[in-house]
Amino acid sequence: MENNLRRQLIMLSKRLIFAFLVQLFLCTVILANTGNAQLKNIEEVKISMNLQEKSLAQFFKQVESKTDFKFTYTDNLIDLKQPVSVEENNTSLYDVLAMVSMQTNLRFVQVNENIHVKLLTGNKRNTVEVMELQEVTVSGKVIDENGDSLPGATITVFGTATGTITDIEGNYSITVPDGSVLIFSFIGYEPIRVPVDNRSQINITLKTDMSSLEEVVVVGYGEQRKVTFTGSVASVSGEAIRQTPVTNFSNSLVGRLPGLSSVTRSGEPGNDNSIIRIRGTNTLGNNGALVVVDGIPGRDLNRIDPNSIETITVLKDASAAIYGAQAANGVILITTKRGSSGKTKIEINMNQGFNRPTRIPKMANSEQYLTMLNEIEMYQGRPQRFSDEEIMNYREGSDPWRYPDTDWFNEVLKPWSSQTYNTLTVSGGNENFNHFLMLGAKSQDGYYENSATKYGQYDFRSNLDGKINENVRIGFDLAGRQENRNFPTRSAGNIFRAIMRGKPHIHAHVARHIHQILRIRGHWITKMLLQLHFSVLHQFKQISCGRFRIIE
Structure with missing residues (x-):
């Protein structure tokens, strides 16, 4: 017993020593390769390039994409738009830079x-140099325009x-390679890049970033400057939302607003609404957020066209208290686009996409x-259902x-299903x-062959603003959409369950005719909003809203 234990311990020790030596060897090889890579300079790196009258910025971009080098420069000293021409094949980067x-x-x-x-000044002959790494310690102080430390x-x-x-006094000290570029930044101030240039004191x-100070956010009682607002809000522009081409607007908010979570339980066209939560579950009943569109609460979030949205703001704390108990789960404020003075702008967006499982x-x-059926019969002591000859015929597929x-999934589902999204906007004044x-027009097809599942939407929006005099302004908003939903008489869950239970030795005739049984639902939704603004001593807003829904 003791001999066996001693023998096992010796074998285990040998294996551990062997594994340690292997790891040590691999680490040595990796470090050696890294060291050799660091020794490369622009004289050793070969590059091929063909640029004719392209900007200097494009030249920098191509060199950075083909090599491990990065260009550093001061923006206000180097003209990145000046043209350059380079036509070289397997030439050292040193010679290319000299050209x-x-x-x-x-x-x-x-x-x-x-x-x-750098700019070539004086009578310097060496237009391209390779300098050895020399570190320099840089120290200094960072202050604002008033001389206060940051x-x-x-x-x-x-x-x-x-x-x-x-x-706390705004002082700093950092050791960097000589020739490096330092970036100084602080919240609310414009960042600045400064080359070291062998200086030890910088x-x-x-300067104050005026654009960030003037940025405003939409809240329940109007607009406030973001720099002075103390509530917990998150906002995103409509331009960012439009980068996600989806037919359901609620599916495009995921990951764009901190504190907002979204769960989509189904991807079925026309039935793919997301469940949105702000800071989790807060009540025992309805946990959905209150949706406010252009100041009117209780709107539907899912089918709004992203091309009509200017900003989206989420109120997550007491800033939503103006809406009362219905805002216990947070508020989503949506501001739609309005016209502005200037020439009429016409914008056409067309998107064609394809989905697949x-x-x-x-x-x-x-x-x-x-x-497997034969094995079940054998385990239960009964004769087999299918002979070896029949199983061989199924395997060969000759008849x-x-x-x-x-393959029921292959018979019922098609490889790709289309999705279209087209909008036309006209603005001006x-x-x-x-x-x-x-x-706008949207359509989304299901995954089935000759699909009975389809969704179509046609929508419009008209936002009109008029100025009667200096104290009175009037606005009239009209929006509507038609939704057409086509479903089979069985739910998507039942259909997929039937596909999984389909027997592979039965013909797939019924699956190809499932589209003949349909349930069609379509309706018009129209919303109207009339706004009248009075401005005498203070600004008052009187809003009257009418909404009607026609189901056909």
């Missing part, structure tokens, strides 16, 4: 993996993860299924009418009258 230097009067200096671009300002080295922050004054179960074929081998008009 570009002759065309642009620029000087290139390689420091590690960065290529610093504690917590971020200083990073361009193109790397190296960085530091300023202390003091920076950051992401994963289809792999089912047993006829031979496997019949073999598909007598011995079929049906003058000092006294502005208009925004939109027409």
Whole structure:
């Protein structure tokens, strides 16, 4: 017993030592390759390129995509639009840069993996240089326009993860390779890039970012400047939402607004609404968020056309209290587009997409299924249902009418289903009258062959604003849509369950005619909003709203 235990311990120790030596060898090889890669310079790297009268920025982009080098420069000193021409094949990057230097009067200096671009001044003959890595310690102070220190300002080295922050007095110190470019940034201030240029002292004054200070958010009682608003809100523009071409608007909010979660239980066309929660489940009854469109609560979120949306704001705390108890689960504020003074703008968006199932179960074929049936009979002591000759005929498939081998998923589902999304918008106006008009059409097909499942939507929106005088303005909004939903008489769950239970040794005749039994639902939804604005001593808003729904 003791001898066996000792023998096992010795074998285990040998294996551990062997594994350690293998890992040590692999680490040595990796580190050696990394070290060799760091020794490469622009004289050793070969590149092929064909550019004719292209901008300097395009040249930089191509070099960065084909090599590991990054260009650093000061924006206001280098003209990135000046044209360059390069036609080289397997030429060293050093020679390519020398050619570009002759065309642009620029000087290139390689420091590690960065290529610093500078203006060629004086009588310098070396237009392209390779400098060895020399580190320099840079210190200084970061202040604002009023001379006050900025504690917590971020200083990073361009193109790397190296960085530091300023202390409570705004002072900093960082060790970087000479020739690096430092990026100074702070919330509410414009970032600035400064080359080190062998300096040990760099003091920076950051300017206020006026665009961020003037940014406003829509809240329940109007608009507020984002810099002074203290509530918990999240907002996203309609332009960002339109990047996701979906027929159901609620499916495009996922991952775009912090604190908002969305779950889609079905992808069936016309029945793919998302369940939206703001900061989780907050009540015992209805946990859905209150949707407010252009100041009118209780709207439907799912079928709004993204091309008519200007901004979306989510109120997550006491900022939603103006809507009372119905806002216990948060509020989603949607502001639609309106016309602006200027020339009439016509915009056409056309999108064609295709959907397919992401994963289809792999089912047993006829031979496997019949073999399993025979095994069940054998285990129960009964004679087999199918002979070996019959199973062989199913396997060979020489007589598909007598011995079929049906893949039910392949018979019922088609490889691709289409999805179309087209909109036309017209906007414009003058000092006294502005208009925004939109027409949209959407369609989405199901996954079935000759599908009985279809969804079609036609919608329009008209936002008109008029100025009667300096104190009175009037607005008239009209929106409507027609929804056509086609469903089979069985639910999608029942159909997929039937497909999975389909026997592979039976012909697929019924599956191809399932589209003959339909249930069709279609209706018009029309909404109208009349707004009248009075402005005397204070601004008052009187809103009257009428909504009617016609079901056909």
